[in-house]
Amino acid sequence: MPIVSTQHMDVAAGSLPTHQLLNVDGKRIPDEELDHHLKDLKEADLADFLRDMVVLRRMDNEATALQRQGQLGLWAPLLGQEAAQIGSVRATNDDDFIFPSYREHGVAWARGVQAEDLLSVWRGARASGWDPNEVNIACQQIVIGSQALHAAGYGMGIKFDGGEQVSVAYFGDGATSQGDVNEAMVFAASYQAPVLFFCQNNQWAISEPVALQSRTNIADRAHGFGLKTWRVDGNDILAVYAATKAALAHARHGLGPTFIEAVTYRMGSHTTADDPTRYRKSEQLEEWKAKDPIDRLVKYLHEMGADVQSYEQRAQNAADEMAAKLRAAITTMEDPKVEELFTNVYAEPHEPTERAAKNYLDYLADFEGGE
Amino acid sequence: MATTMLKALNKSLHDALSEDDKVILLGEDIGTLGGVFRVTDGLKAEFGEHRVVDTPLAESGIVGTAIGLAYRGYRPVVEIQFDGFTYPAFDQLVSQLAKLHYRSRGRVKMPVTVRIPYGGGIGSPEHHSESPEAYFAHTAGLRVFAPSSVEDAYAMLRQAITCDDPVIFFEPKRRYHEKSDAELGNVQPDASPKAKVIRSGTDVTVVGYGPTTYTLIDAAMAAEDEGTSLEVIDLRSLDPLDIDTVAQSVQHTGKLVVVHEASRTSGLGAEICAEITERCFDYLEHAPLRVTGFDVPYPPSRLESHHLPDLDRVMHAVDTVMRHHEASKGAAQ
Numbered sequence: 071m072p073i074v075s076t077q078h079m080d081v082a083a084g085s086l087p088t089h090q091l092l093n094v095d096g097k098r099i100p101d102e103e104l105d106h107h108l109k110d111l112k113e114a115d116l117a118d119f120l121r122d123m124v125v126l127r128r129m130d131n132e133a134t135a136l137q138r139q140g141q142l143g144l145w146a147p148l149l150g151q152e153a154a155q156i157g158s159v160r161a162t163n164d165d166d167f168i169f170p171s172y173r174e175h176g177v178a179w180a181r182g183v184q185a186e187d188l189l190s191v192w193r194g195a196r197a198s199g200w201d202p203n204e205v206n207i208a209c210q211q212i213v214i215g216s217q218a219l220h221a222a223g224y225g226m227g228i229k230f231d232g233g234e235q236v237s238v239a240y241f242g243d244g245a246t247s248q249g250d251v252n253e254a255m256v257f258a259a260s261y262q263a264p265v266l267f268f269c270q271n272n273q274w275a276i277s278e279p280v281a282l283q284s285r286t287n288i289a290d291r292a293h294g295f296g297l298k299t300w301r302v303d304g305n306d307i308l309a310v311y312a313a314t315k316a317a318l319a320h321a322r323h324g325l326g327p328t329f330i331e332a333v334t335y336r337m338g339s340h341t342t343a344d345d346p347t348r349y350r351k352s353e354q355l356e357e358w359k360a361k362d363p364i365d366r367l368v369k370y371l372h373e374m375g376a377d378v379q380s381y382e383q384r385a386q387n388a389a390d391e392m393a394a395k396l397r398a399a400i401t402t403m404e405d406p407k408v409e410e411l412f413t414n415v416y417a418e419p420h421e422p423t424e425r426a427a428k429n430y431l432d433y434l435a436d437f438e439g440g441e
Numbered sequence: 442m443a444t445t446m447l448k449a450l451n452k453s454l455h456d457a458l459s460e461d462d463k464v465i466l467l468g469e470d471i472g473t474l475g476g477v478f479r480v481t482d483g484l485k486a487e488f489g490e491h492r493v494v495d496t497p498l499a500e501s502g503i504v505g506t507a508i509g510l511a512y513r514g515y516r517p518v519v520e521i522q523f524d525g526f527t528y529p530a531f532d533q534l535v536s537q538l539a540k541l542h543y544r545s546r547g548r549v550k551m552p553v554t555v556r557i558p559y560g561g562g563i564g565s566p567e568h569h570s571e572s573p574e575a576y577f578a579h580t581a582g583l584r585v586f587a588p589s590s591v592e593d594a595y596a597m598l599r600q601a602i603t604c605d606d607p608v609i610f611f612e613p614k615r616r617y618h619e620k621s622d623a624e625l626g627n628v629q630p631d632a633s634p635k636a637k638v639i640r641s642g643t644d645v646t647v648v649g650y651g652p653t654t655y656t657l658i659d660a661a662m663a664a665e666d667e668g669t670s671l672e673v674i675d676l677r678s679l680d681p682l683d684i685d686t687v688a689q690s691v692q693h694t695g696k697l698v699v700v701h702e703a704s705r706t707s708g709l710g711a712e713i714c715a716e717i718t719e720r721c722f723d724y725l726e727h728a729p730l731r732v733t734g735f736d737v738p739y740p741p742s743r744l745e746s747h748h749l750p751d752l753d754r755v756m757h758a759v760d761t762v763m764r765h766h767e768a769s770k771g772a773a774q
Contacts, residue, residue: 167512167513169509196546197543197544197545197546198544198545198546198548201545201548202512202545202548202549203548203549208512208549209541209544209545209549213532213536213537216505216532216533216536216537218505219501219502219504219505219506219508219509219533220505220506220508220509220512220537221509222502222505222506222509223505223506223507223508223509223510223511223512223513224509224510224512224513225509226494226506226509226510227509227510227512227513227514227515228513230465230491231513237509249499249501249529250501250502250505250532250533253497253499253501253502253505254502254505254506256497256499256502257496257497257499257502257506260497413546413547414542414543414545414546414547415542415543415581415582416542416582416584416606416632417542417547417550417551417552417605417606418604418605418606418632419631419632420584420606420632420633420681421681422680422681422682423581423681
């Protein structure tokens with residue numbers, strides 16, 4: 071029996087269509103099901119999308135550079151996934167609660183998290199870059215897929231207390247193999263909870279191609295759990311935005327959980343510690359570069375006859391401003407105080423932790439006093 | 442009127458549900474059936490299916506969704522049906538529930554109580570008799586409670602539910618039918634219960650928790666007949682450990698025996714013996730001893746009487762520390 075190379079597995083075509091509202095040339099393709107979710111989008115909104123994606127790509131580049139310069143311990147690039155993140159998060163209401171993985175920098179940034187606060191975690195200076203209650207985004211999750219259950223639970227809570235919000239779980243194609251993601255879909259479906267499972271299928275889980283996770287379209291599997299599901303071109307910001315709007319409306323109408331598979335591509339490495347040349351061919355990267363989400367929106371704006379140059383200039387200015395502020399903040403960011411090591415392990419008094427803190431601080435003080 | 446531990450736990454959940462509408466119960470078979478042990482009997486009928494929630498059969502799912510509910514402001518109390526089914530939820534317990542307060546820099550509280558009927562001695566098949574408490578006592582961010590008496594079952598469960606930290610709550614299932622005339626109430630305002638001297642003595646300090654506490658009382662009575670006085674301490678909280686109470690006792694007895702059903706290596710007994718050796722070295726007249734389950738998988742039930750620390754094994758340890766004591770007294774004379 072021949073050995074099957076997992077690098078060349080195919081994914082079966084699946085039964086759900088892949089919605090594309092902007093083709094790679096930026097031409098608008100009518101979509102009977104999703105078009106009406108775009109009716110409130112103005113040209114100014116598209117210009118904002120462009121600015122968001124340009125700033126985000128710049129932040130990603132800056133972060134990679136800062137890691138190379140020793141300012142960050144690690145960075146997980148999102149290069150290529152800008153439309154999937156901005157298109158989805160801009161479709162949410164501010165009080166829809168989001169449960170992200172570790173790559174959703176764009177989602178957090180779009181909700182108002184400052185780039186330097188985001189990167190402080192990757193520098194190792196803080197355990198979390200934001201206050202979850204302030205931006206309605208849970209702490210970033212590194213264990214693959216664990217956050218999907220938290221989103222399901224939060225959605226059950228919305229259902230039980232009669233809230234109007236939607237709970238949103240972000241995860242990747244690799245996470246769909248995890249028990250927690252599958253359990254989350256079971257729970258959300260059982261209680262018909264208002265939960266959106268948003269999967270960015272970026273084709274790669276470090277070195278493993280999506281076919282190793284799923285031999286059929288991921289969207290088809292979600293559909294099997296009884297979730298209303300859409301498969302969209304994840305590099306098409308209009309398709310992502312419209313499908314997310316559709317999913318959120320579905321949940322708000324009390325119709326239960328939904329799933330979106332946004333088909334995109336991780337153009338960079340898994341993290342700055344990864345070397346993709348060991349497992350994938352450069353042709354694939356070239357193929358996806360032609361589908362770039364930012365280029366595509368620019369082409370569409372040209373098609374519309376918009377003043378693209380001024381929008382691009384504005385986006386560039388915002389990116390420059392963010393980058394300068396980010397670099398200054400990160401390169402001067404102080405290490406946390408040693409007391410923080412012991413702070414917030416427990417919410418209520420915990421004598422052994424307090425004793426350990428006191429003993430260690432006394433020990434350090436002995437050195438300072440004993441010169 | 443006498444009440445059982447099962448009824449006390451049921452009343453504790455009932456009172457918590459009545460007092461705070463953010464308290465929500467989740468677990469397998471806890472609703473319509475009332476739980477396989479009937480701890481939640483009647484609660485769904487009284488509080489409704491959105492307060493007492495039958496869940497799909499997925500332990501990671503139960504704990505993971507409880508975390509999501511806590512993010513939403515709920516105060517979930519989940520039931521893991523049996524000790525040996527805790528492990529599918531391990532990531533959610535030790536990497537999520539335990540760490541979210543720290544990870545969020547204190548912004549997100551996780552007031553989740555995880556009830557686990559635990560321990561052996563009921564003739565069950567595999568996975569129904571385990572004592573996994575050491576895993577959770579080892580994990581920073583979790584509190585671990587293990588009541589032994591009917592009164593404590595009520596009060597400590599109330600305490601666990603009120604606590605803003607996650608609490609792993611171990612219920613000694615072979616004592617579920619234990620009866621007491623004591624009045625239920627007396628809930629302490631502290632985040633964790635303190636250890637309790639449940640029988641005073643002068644010769645040997647014997648420390649246990651949960652189901653072994655009863656064996657220690659039996660041992661104290663047997664030892665008394667032989668002229669040896671045991672001081673029995675019920676730990677009640679396994680994290681944080683109230684070592685002060687144990688140390689005070691050892692300072693006057695000079696001898697320590699720690700007893701638990703869980704396996705010996707890296708168990709709670711090892712921790713207590715190490716702490717006491719560090720704090721009470723000059724008071725000790727004999728090395729602290731442990732009487733525990735063996736370092737074997739929980740055995741088929743026809744062998745469990747050998748595995749579980751019984752009166753004879755506890756008395757053997759007590760005799761060992763006492764004989765040495767008598768011998769050294771003789772040598773000095």
